[in-house]
Amino acid sequence: MKEYYNHHEVEPKWQKIWDDEKAFATSTDYSKPKYYALVEFPYPSGQGLHVGHPRPYTALDIVARKRRMQGYNVLYPMGWDAFGLPTENYAIKNHIHPKIVTKNNVERFKNQLHSLGYSFDWDREINTTDPGYYHWTQWIFLKLFNAGLAYKTEMPINWCTSCKVGLANEEVVNGVCERCGSEVVRKVKSQWMLKITEYAEKLIEGLDSVDYVERIATQQRNWIGKSTGAEVQFALTGKEDKLTVYTTRCDTLFGATYMVMSPEHPYIDKYKDSISNWDEVCAYREEASKKSDFERAELAKDKTGVELKGLTATNPVTGKEIPIWISDYVLMSYGTGAIMAVPAHDERDWDFAKKFNLPIIEVVAGSDVPVTEKVYTDVATGTLVNSGFLNGLSVADAKAKMIEYLESNKIGCAKTNYKLRDWVFSRQRYWGEPIPIIHCDKCGYVPLKEEELPLMLPEVESYMPTDNGESPLAAMTEWVNVKCPKCGGDAKRETDTMPQWAGSSWYFLRYTDPKNDKELASKEALKYWLPVDWYNGGMEHTTLHLLYSRFWHRFLYDQGVVPTKEPYAKRTSHGMILGENGEKMSKSRGNVVNPDDIVRDYGADTLRTYEMFIGAFDQAAAWSEDGVKGCRRFLERVWKLQEILTDGDKYSDDLEAKMHQTIKKVSSDFESLKYNTAIAAMMALINDFYKKGSVNRAEFGTLLRLLTPVAPHITEELWEANGYEGRLYNAAWPEYSDEKCVESTVTIAVQVNGKLRATIQAPKDGEKDAIIAQAKEAAAEKITGNIIKEIYVPGKIVNIVCK
RNA sequence: GCUGGUGUGGCGGAAUAGGUAGACGCAAGGGACUUAAAAUCCCUCGGGGGCAACUCCGUGCCGGUUCAAGUCCGGCCACCAGCACCA
Numbered sequence: 001m002k003e004y005y006n007h008h009e010v011e012p013k014w015q016k017i018w019d020d021e022k023a024f025a026t027s028t029d030y031s032k033p034k035y036y037a038l039v040e041f042p043y044p045s046g047q048g049l050h051v052g053h054p055r056p057y058t059a060l061d062i063v064a065r066k067r068r069m070q071g072y073n074v075l076y077p078m079g080w081d082a083f084g085l086p087t088e089n090y091a092i093k094n095h096i097h098p099k100i101v102t103k104n105n106v107e108r109f110k111n112q113l114h115s116l117g118y119s120f121d122w123d124r125e126i127n128t129t130d131p132g133y134y135h136w137t138q139w140i141f142l143k144l145f146n147a148g149l150a151y152k153t154e155m156p157i158n159w160c161t162s163c164k165v166g167l168a169n170e171e172v173v174n175g176v177c178e179r180c181g182s183e184v185v186r187k188v189k190s191q192w193m194l195k196i197t198e199y200a201e202k203l204i205e206g207l208d209s210v211d212y213v214e215r216i217a218t219q220q221r222n223w224i225g226k227s228t229g230a231e232v233q234f235a236l237t238g239k240e241d242k243l244t245v246y247t248t249r250c251d252t253l254f255g256a257t258y259m260v261m262s263p264e265h266p267y268i269d270k271y272k273d274s275i276s277n278w279d280e281v282c283a284y285r286e287e288a289s290k291k292s293d294f295e296r297a298e299l300a301k302d303k304t305g306v307e308l309k310g311l312t313a314t315n316p317v318t319g320k321e322i323p324i325w326i327s328d329y330v331l332m333s334y335g336t337g338a339i340m341a342v343p344a345h346d347e348r349d350w351d352f353a354k355k356f357n358l359p360i361i362e363v364v365a366g367s368d369v370p371v372t373e374k375v376y377t378d379v380a381t382g383t384l385v386n387s388g389f390l391n392g393l394s395v396a397d398a399k400a401k402m403i404e405y406l407e408s409n410k411i412g413c414a415k416t417n418y419k420l421r422d423w424v425f426s427r428q429r430y431w432g433e434p435i436p437i438i439h440c441d442k443c444g445y446v447p448l449k450e451e452e453l454p455l456m457l458p459e460v461e462s463y464m465p466t467d468n469g470e471s472p473l474a475a476m477t478e479w480v481n482v483k484c485p486k487c488g489g490d491a492k493r494e495t496d497t498m499p500q501w502a503g504s505s506w507y508f509l510r511y512t513d514p515k516n517d518k519e520l521a522s523k524e525a526l527k528y529w530l531p532v533d534w535y536n537g538g539m540e541h542t543t544l545h546l547l548y549s550r551f552w553h554r555f556l557y558d559q560g561v562v563p564t565k566e567p568y569a570k571r572t573s574h575g576m577i578l579g580e581n582g583e584k585m586s587k588s589r590g591n592v593v594n595p596d597d598i599v600r601d602y603g604a605d606t607l608r609t610y611e612m613f614i615g616a617f618d619q620a621a622a623w624s625e626d627g628v629k630g631c632r633r634f635l636e637r638v639w640k641l642q643e644i645l646t647d648g649d650k651y652s653d654d655l656e657a658k659m660h661q662t663i664k665k666v667s668s669d670f671e672s673l674k675y676n677t678a679i680a681a682m683m684a685l686i687n688d689f690y691k692k693g694s695v696n697r698a699e700f701g702t703l704l705r706l707l708t709p710v711a712p713h714i715t716e717e718l719w720e721a722n723g724y725e726g727r728l729y730n731a732a733w734p735e736y737s738d739e740k741c742v743e744s745t746v747t748i749a750v751q752v753n754g755k756l757r758a759t760i761q762a763p764k765d766g767e768k769d770a771i772i773a774q775a776k777e778a779a780a781e782k783i784t785g786n787i788i789k790e791i792y793v794p795g796k797i798v799n800i801v802c803k
Numbered sequence: 804g805c806u807g808g809u810g811u812g813g814c815g816g817a818a819u820a821g822g823u824a825g826a827c828g829c830a831a832g833g834g835a836c837u838u839a840a841a842a843u844c845c846c847u848c849g850g851g852g853g854c855a856a857c858u859c860c861g862u863g864c865c866g867g868u869u870c871a872a873g874u875c876c877g878g879c880c881a882c883c884a885g886c887a888c889c890a
Contacts, residue, residue, distance in 0.1 A: 215808070218807070222885090227889075227890090246889090248889090330889095336890095339890045349890080351888095418889095543885090619809080620884095624829070627814095629829085630829055631828085636843095676815095676827085676828095677827080679828090680816090680826065680827035680828075683827055683828075748823090749822075749823040751871070754871045755871095756823055759823065790870090791871080797822045799870050800870090801870045
């Protein structure tokens, strides 16, 4: 018998053996069935691994190890999303090249991950900062550029006053920079943009063909924000131009009593001569332009605005002349930058009309309260009134009829809109992929030739962005000044770099063929491995990273580069691990747990088991060191089963059903995010072994095979020490049969009038009448009066209803 | 405000499809072993009442459907996360 379980010896021993035997190398034999399990690759921060990291990594390690035992060729890779601001900021502060900082951090992360016994195929490790990798990130950018999906535009962008970079709208949280928390202001800059909006529809449609956790799919849909409505043209009194608006409620057109334009609307300048209160208008615009989108939103409670005196429009269905206002609650970035206001049936318009005393006309009847007192927005029950040819129709019918009318009279059309905005793709930073574009005064933006890639990130003296918002690369004149590839004249390189999202938008493709220097990955490899079978990541990435990578993938599909429309067949997400006090772990709260300490004191297997047992996988869970101890105790009890191990090459009769039930439960729980109940089932199983006082070799072998994905080191050691054949990582996953899951006798609950009164033991396929008779006898004292009903649910419950 | 999620013992959490609420673990209490402690093993462990067999109450709150509701329906409340005037 083996000595007391010592993880200090057992864990490094097996990690070395797995390395030496290349136990988890992915096969390139493409005739085998494949399984591609993916976790989000980490940003190698200076803090090292956090206890949050092992949660998803262990979960999919379990899936990967199980699938290997089931005969799949598994790809479970790991890499580094290593470009990014914290590294650059650290480099600036400490005068160390970000390349060195990255190298050190990666080394540390890798050692930490290795100590946890993950079955990653390290031969396929990738790093986004490696020129052999960003070669292809740049290549994809050129593809996007050549397809017209990358463009440069002067636009007000979100400018972080501290990071000195432009941010995508998606990166701004509550008006402050998502990364550093500093104030974000508006600044006009020439920016590279990617036309993700052109893919809005495809990105919505694609969600129907994949298996995403429902709330993830919902968030993606809401973020894209599709709405269907109509564009309607309003004639401007005495002008040639029409003012076009977008509306989702064209049924209420008869109730449009005024219009509102965004303060940035181009018609305001165009018709300035007609506007009699120009000074007032200018003052309002000035004030609005100072506000960021966020301030505009914050000040929203109280509506502000100015009427454009001298400029009016005509309601195309009533023929009435209506005033035009400007207000900052109308955004230039959505729809057409102008709206028709129907105060009776839109909350914001109602507030605005009340404040400025504008007419409110009811066109949908159905409210108990007059619309002058309360806005009525219900679309399900109302009926159209005061609306000419729409009178008497439901809202839905009225919409259809109105669109017909608009189109036949050429004053409008059906129209779909999306909330999604284009992706701001430039960063005024050093530590990112250089954008492979040259600007020539004569030829415009000229892309580099594919053969010139990768465009290497040059060495610079200082990584500090310049105060005027230029990237540090702008100071490198010998790098910046080049000849135009088209005309040979003087030209300049683009000095902005790509955002961190770029490298992570396609990394899962590179894992399939990571060393290929001719293509991003071979067609063969892509065809075999795609799509990713299961991708797990944090909830915080369900809108940004997930949407961006789906966009790039779909674009590459359209270009014939990848074989599938969608990159990920299945997407799940894990909950956060909180401190012992239930708060988010942070240095300032002093509740950070270092995984290295847990590995040292309790072992990697204990950490892995605990993180899976801690609670429902998709929910946040608070750390508990006592809980860690409980898991260590469980593994020790598994170890000590050796003391009661007996011979036997098949399950003993009294445990056979339990064995089959456990295999079934563990097998399905591992695939459905229920790691906690899978472990509970194994705990219950060993409790049965101890209760019985013995476990035979067949039973013990099955337990080891079920447990090894969770706790691979201890189980591998027990497998070897007790003379089981071969390596456990190569063993076959245990089989079960549904038939054998059922015990020969079952316990049936007996209820009288719905209350539990007794339980009886009965054969599993007993006759209904016999069981009911047995139940009546068991609960005889509780049955009073006449029996009016007897319910029997086979194998579960008998309910006697009496009165 | 809108959207999504959650609400079950002292704690983390179980409970396919409505069918014995509290699996599994932690903590706590009692006992065994020990000179003692740790470790380990055994017992108890939702609340009230009873000497006891037993009994009543109990899954955020109010109501409903059902032989039967943590689970379904209607109406609330609380907390967490995301979004922010999207026409």
